[in-house]
Amino acid sequence: MKKKFLHTLLSVSLGMGILTVSGVPAQAAIEKNPSSSQEIKVDNLYVIAFKNSLPKDYREIIEQAGGTIVKILPEVGGVEVQSEQPSFLEKIKNNPSIEAANKENPFIQHTPLTLPKLQTTTTTNKINQESFWDGQWDIQKVTNEGQSYEIETGGYKDKDGKTVHKAVVGVIDTGIDPNHPDLKNNIIGGRNFVPAGMDASETGDPNDIVDRNGHGTNVAGIIAANGKVKGVGPDLGIRAYRVAFSESAAILPSWVIEAIITAANDDVDVINMSLRYYNTKTMIEGFAETVLWKRAIRYAVQNDVTVVAGSGNESLNLDDKKAVTTFLNTIYEPYGIKVKGPATAVPAQLPGVINVSASTQWSTDELAFYSNYGNSAIDVAAPGGDFGSKYAQTQDPEAANPFYMIFNTWPTYLDSYISPYPGYDYTMGTSMATPQVAGIAGVIKAANPEMKPSQITALIKQTAYDYGKPGQDALFGSGEANAYRALINIKK
Incomplete structure (x- = not known):
């Protein structure tokens, strides 16, 4: 019996701490997410949910707080952001157009x-x-x-x-x-x-x-x-x-x-x-x-x-x-x-x-x-x-x-x-x-x-x-x- 058999028995229940890659993708238009062919540094990723749809100035809101947009989810009023700034989360949470924001965590094994x-x-x-x-x-x-x-x-x-x-x-x-x-x-x-x-x-x-x-x-x-x-x-x-x-x-x-x-x-x-x-x-x-x-x-x-x-x-x-x-x-x-x-x-x-x-x-x-x-x-x-x-x-x-x-x-x-x-x-x-x-x-x-x-x-x-x-x-x-x-x- 192979030692890794167990993962076939379980619902996907995912691991943390194994996601360590580098690079930050550029952001383009709202209709198009950044290319997944560019490497993403996942240890400084944040998820942001705006109160309703994405506001017209959502880019400026993110950039002024020190973030770079990685993924846009316009249908649900959300974005994924990368930031190296320690104060990013505090700054972004103070914006009245945002319902919730936090560091993104992988599923834990x-x-x-x-x-x-x-x-x-x-x-x-x-x-x-x-x-x-x-x-x-x-x-x-x-x-x-x-x-x-x-x-x-x-x-x-x-x-x-x-x-x-x-x-x-x-x-x-x-x-x-x-x-x-x-x-x-x-x-x-x-x-x-x-x-x-x-x-x-x-x-x-x-x-x-x-x-x-x-x-x-x-x-x-x-x-x-x-x-x-x-x-x-x-x-x-x-x-x-x-x-x-x-x-x-x-x-x-x-x-x-x-x-x-x-x-x-x-x-x-x-x-x-x-x-x-x-x-x-x-x-x-x-x-x-x-x-x-x-x-x-x-x-x-x-x-x-x-x-x-x-x-x-x-x-x-x-x-x-x-x-x-x-x-x-x-x-x-x-x-x-x-x-x-x-x-x-x-x-x-x-x-x-x-x-x-x-x-x-x-x-x-x-x-x-x-x-x-x-x-x-x-x-x-x-x-x-x-x-x-x-x-x-x-x-x-x-x-x-x-x-x-x-x-x-x-x-x-x-x-x-x-x-x-x-x-x-x-x-x-x-x-x-x-x-x-x-x-x-x-x-x-x-x-x-x-x-x-x-x-x-x-x-x-x-x-x-x-x-x-x-x-x-x-x-x-x-x-x-x-x-x-x-x-x-x-x-x-």
């Missing part, structure tokens, strides 16, 4: 699971090499053994045999393998938001959506794979928005915020974010990001985009604000950041987002052992996988069984961690549950293009299997989401 040694020698005997459908318990479950495909796959073949996509899902993640045989026919583009210099491979090319991590390719397959493995909507279109790089999967919040806006402007129908960031107004850092996150989500929903995100993998009750704050302080304090008030899991707990917890193959009463939960937090659950019931009951590494995990696409040029088959691997996490729901939203939109995000959300919740306690509960929300049940209940 947390790996709460201790990985047991998994026995994988029997995998070749379990799965038919011509089709991996028998190993996809999760997709079988969500589609009712493939019955939903008979109603809607997300597209169709034209007279020339080319796939026509009736709905498109934007995957904001680590990128995608553009040549994967199970994905390439459904990839219709995307964009890279990672600046040059973040590692040796990063040139800042906006067209470079190649996945260096594996996470994004796996998520995309759960949504729309169509080959040896299947996704929830095998003919859905996929647009890949790369916001994380290399094996570290490091992210700055402004990259994701810009990706949400770009996806909405690209007319995607659904956005999948298998990533998580905790934030609070009373935290020393981070309020401006929360303001812009909320505005970006609102912008997407107003543009008829259904937004889906994962609840996280810390086994936290998100309603227990004290427990969440205590947990966050153990993570943030080494970086000199003190959490003083109730925290929010971003983007999952923001208004307009479907918040997804992770269910298992074997239980209708328990979530996966790592999944976050909360009665006011969770909308629905979906299969995220785990190590099986024996491991959940005993935590005995010898009981860990990889076949209870999620099996789907993996970059063909990266080593698999468990699977003996190149281009496919086992993963687990709310990262894997989230695209199940995004795929359901996609096929609903394909079946009824007139449906709005609120209607799609309501349908997914109304047609979910009511697992756990009857009605809304802290673990499953409205229940485990199901594509077939949603599709047969669409009102034409």
